[in-house]
Amino acid sequence: MAMVAECIESTWISSAGKYITAFEQRFAEFTGSKHAIACSNGTTALHLALVGMGLKEGDEVLVPALTYIATANAVRYCGAKPIFVDCDPLTLSMSPDSLESKVSSKCKGIIAVHLFGHPADMDALNQIALTRGLWVVEDAAQAHGSRYKERSVGSLADCATFSFYGNKIITTGEGGMITCDSDELAARLRLYRGQGMDPCRRYWHLVVGFNYRMTNIVAAIGLAQMERVGVALEARQKVAANYNRLLETATDRLQLPQVAPWAHHVYWMYVVFIKGISADRRDAVVEYMDHHGIETRPVFYPANAMPPYLDQAGGVPVSTRLSESGICLPTHEKLSEEDQVWIAQILCEAIERCSQ
């Protein structure tokens, strides 16, 4: 509150002011990256990152089918085509095995999404990118603090993007960030973020840029959030451990979240999959829980099952199965153990009653 009040009192409320630089520096440190570039949200961060990578009309980019729609849409904003790749049943992120066959001569890059807070298999993806001459962007919107082989997401590819939307691990209401190590890329991203204005000559515009800037007020909230990011991450570990214990006896019907040996999962969402269930029966489970005052969410639809991307429908069997059988359980810092006991009980009851 104090930092936000200071913005207002000092009248530095727009996209200049000390908190933007301070938040960027703090976030760069947090991810182990050289640069961080604050944006208005995670979608504009992704679009900007793709512009920064030089993505053009007619190009192709490999994206996971199982992700939030913004990943694919950002590719379309550049006039390029997202090519959908199936996911790995363990990490739920893009499957390196499914990737190879989708690389064409038009393909310029890969967007690796760290879905639900579990990192993608970055060494495998980066290796394919290296041999095929592709760039890699991490979409880490859901994975602040997640680690791959002890290295933080955000530092594992050419650049990475984050979201600070209200339901994220740390939030500024709306907000986003790009992290990268390249000085040249960081300068380009800053140029495009601020209407393409020459940093040395006011109102002289070098390229057709965007207004994707973060405000000083939002950055003040972000900086304050960074002071408690450790607490936020620890709370989610506790929530996940409680669910693991409470649902241990239901694993004949439920697939609990799996964690690869090289991964540190931050559980943006604790997601379970009901074994052998159809999509409509899963929806009945969601409805049953809703009637008991428990809000759950089905897992994302594969992006290529939805109208804008139907030209590539099908061909992602793992994503389809996980989408139809998955439920995101309530996962937030303030969730009490008592509530979790109730959620686990109602979930098991719902599966018993609704899954036939």
Ligand SMILES: Cc1ncc(COP(=O)(O)O)c(C=O)c1O
């Ligand atoms: C994987 C992924 N990418 C991108 C975004 C877009 O972020 P924002 O909502 O901040 O625009 C989200 C948001 O949830 C997301 O989950």
